[in-house]
Amino acid sequence: MDAAFDVVVVGARCAGSPLATLLAREGLSVALVDRAEFPSDTPSTHIFQNEGAKVLERLGVLDKVLASGAPWIERNDSRISHLRHADPIPRRPDDPGTWLCVRRPVLDTVLVEAAREAGAQVLTSTRVAGVVERDGRVCGVRVSGEGGVRLLAAGLVVGADGRGSAVARSAGARSYNLIPGQRFGVWAYYEGATWSPPATLFFHRWDDELVIGCPADSGLFLVAAIPPLERLPSFRSDPDGFFDAQLAACEPVAATVAGGRRVGKLQAMLRWTGYFRESAGPGWALVGDAGHFKDPTPGQGISDALRQAERLASAVVAGLGGPASLDQATAAWWRWRDEDAAEMAWFAGDLGRAGPVPPVLVEMLGELVASGGVASFLDVMNHRTKPSEVLTATRLAAATGRLIKRREHRRSEILRQAKEIAAEELRRQWLNKHPAYAGSGGPVGATQPQEGVVSPP
Ligand SMILES: Cc1cc2nc3c(=O)[nH]c(=O)nc-3n(C[C@H](O)[C@H](O)[C@H](O)COP(=O)(O)OP(=O)(O)OC[C@H]3O[C@@H](n4cnc5c(N)ncnc54)[C@H](O)[C@@H]3O)c2cc1C
Incomplete structure (x- = not known):
């Protein structure tokens, strides 16, 4: 039998379940759909930081997580x-x-249960085939599960369905700023x-x-x-x-x-490949890995999914009132997500890069240790300091100078490294404003970039 909801959330782990919980607590009718049964694992390690723990506390589930x-x-x-x-x-x-x-079977199960308790209709062992659209607007999803194939109609469909997101694919969300692992x-x-x-x-x-x-x-x-x-x-x-x-x-x-x-x-x-995806369009949005994935070396995905879910829930509630205001709210949320995640995505790619760490970077970190600035570096992991606030151009220049003076490495090699880091930083700043898209547009266009494939959302 078909059913209708204010919001259908596809994917019930650390992005989808908190979003469903928060929306259900606001009185919205929410379906939370996942092809998995819980408890179940997903291929991921699972270290997360202060900011993620704070979201768990605000959701009221931290004690249950700590009980593990x-x-x-x-x-x-x-x-x-x-x-x-x-x-x-x-x-x-x-x-x-x-x-x-x-571990994810523990964490995700606590999150799914919170959504159920908040009043979301949780449909597990239920696979979403794709979004359904009417007049250029997403208006639901097609699902297959115990009850056979059916339509879940919704004012908003949120893909929290991870890297292989069926919602992203069927809504035609394009990827940009890819960083191959x-x-x-x-x-x-x-x-x-x-x-x-x-x-x-x-x-x-x-x-x-x-x-x-x-x-x-x-x-x-x-x-x-x-x-x-x-x-x-x-x-x-x-x-x-x-x-x-x-x-x-x-x-x-x-x-x-x-x-x-x-x-x-x-x-x-x-x-794995890091990416951003267009993350909002008429009647749809993407949250968590569905919309953005970064190299997992610094372990940021869980905290990010939790923080994004909280922020998207507020945007959706603020955007209630009609399709236009909802689409505006999710588009603004997408811009916030990009701004929030851009620097960390590049930094995560650096941490996961193959090969030895360049001596110039080691020297910069050495200076941080010597000057008692390690806390600010760890606060990068806590998403409280931006990498650019710690690994500054001044620190790069000073580290280069010290290395050249000490003559432990070839001068030309040190200068090459420093130039490469500085040039790469400029390239990144450009790409943050003018994303490099990987694919062509799809059927239910995102809030379209203004100047073709290189415009920011
Ligand atoms: C090797 C590795 C190690 C990592 N280590 C860490 C770490 O230490 N710390 C950290 O913070 N992050 C880590 N991450 C990142 C982290 O796993 C993700 O950022 C996080 O899982 C994102 O959560 P999510 O809810 O967005 O997506 P997911 O956890 O991927 O959940 C998506 C859900 O959607 C469901 N789904 C998918 N398609 C459909 C469909 N068609 N129909 C219905 N349901 C569907 C899936 O069953 C799944 O339950 C790691 C990632 C990898 C790959």
Whole structure:
């Protein structure tokens, strides 16, 4: 049987469920549709930061998430080339805590349940085939599930359906500012790991290696290796041996899990590409990964999805009153999303780049450590400081000068690196204002750019 709602949200994880919860609490009739059943996993590690935890607190679900036994991660132990440092993770007085690492079957199930309790109609094991449009406006989705194929009509359809978004595809949302990934991810969980408070996140990046480890929920310890794509053949020929060797190469993480035991299968995600997508049009919007994905190395996607959902809910409520005001509100939200995410997307691509970290960047970070400025760098991860506020042109020039003076590297090489970083920064600033589109427009056009394929939303 067909049904009608104010809003249909497709995808019920950290973008879709909070959005459905907040809209249902405002009295809107909301359908929350997912092809999955919960609890269920999704290929993702799951470290998120203060700002994400704050959204969980405002949603009223933080206690349930903490009941999983996930400790607050209060310290960051980082190694960037030869530079190793351990620092407290900055926390503001009104933060409920710092960082958390909660497996997705736990986190997403709490979020789906909150949506159900708020009054959203939750339809799991239900696949959305695409949007339905009438007179150039999206007016619902076609779904298939237990009840067969049917139409869910809606004043607004929100795609929170992740990277392969059916809503984005069928609405014709184009992608822009693509950043191809240069690494892949392999991760596993250990029980019986030995660590003492404060709970610490290890982020170790040396030569071409990158290993991350930290305590998660349910007494588990997460270990993730993020090697360059050129190592894929070695991984494929012996996944377990490959992972064990990566772990062994990162001494502090290996020592933490040495007395424990790996549980469950190795998990892997072998390719990703960062992108932005047009994220609003007549009767539709995209939130979370459906609208924007960035290299997962800095672990920003969950906090971003939660923050975006909260902000989109406010925009939708403010835009109620008619199709025109709703479309204006979602278009404004899309502009905010781009502004909010642009710098971090480039920075995430840098963190996930293959190859050793350029000495100029290591020198900049070294100066931050020496001058007590690490908190501002960690606040980049907290989405409270922009990368450009920390990795400034002045710092770049000073680091270049110091390196040239010390004569540890060829002068021409250092100058080349500095020039490349400065030129890349200019290119990024241009692309933030004049996006490079990857595909052509689709059937239910987004709030169209004014000057063809290179205009901002
Ligand atoms: C390898 C890897 C590691 C990561 N590590 C981290 C990390 O440590 N920290 C962090 O913050 N972020 C991390 N991320 C990013 C994070 O996983 C995402 O940003 C986050 O999951 C986005 O949530 P979402 O709700 O937008 O989408 P998703 O979590 O992808 O959820 C989309 C939902 O939509 C449903 N769906 C899709 N298509 C349909 C359809 N046609 N019909 C019905 N339902 C549909 C799916 O079943 C799914 O439940 C990582 C990502 C990857 C790939």
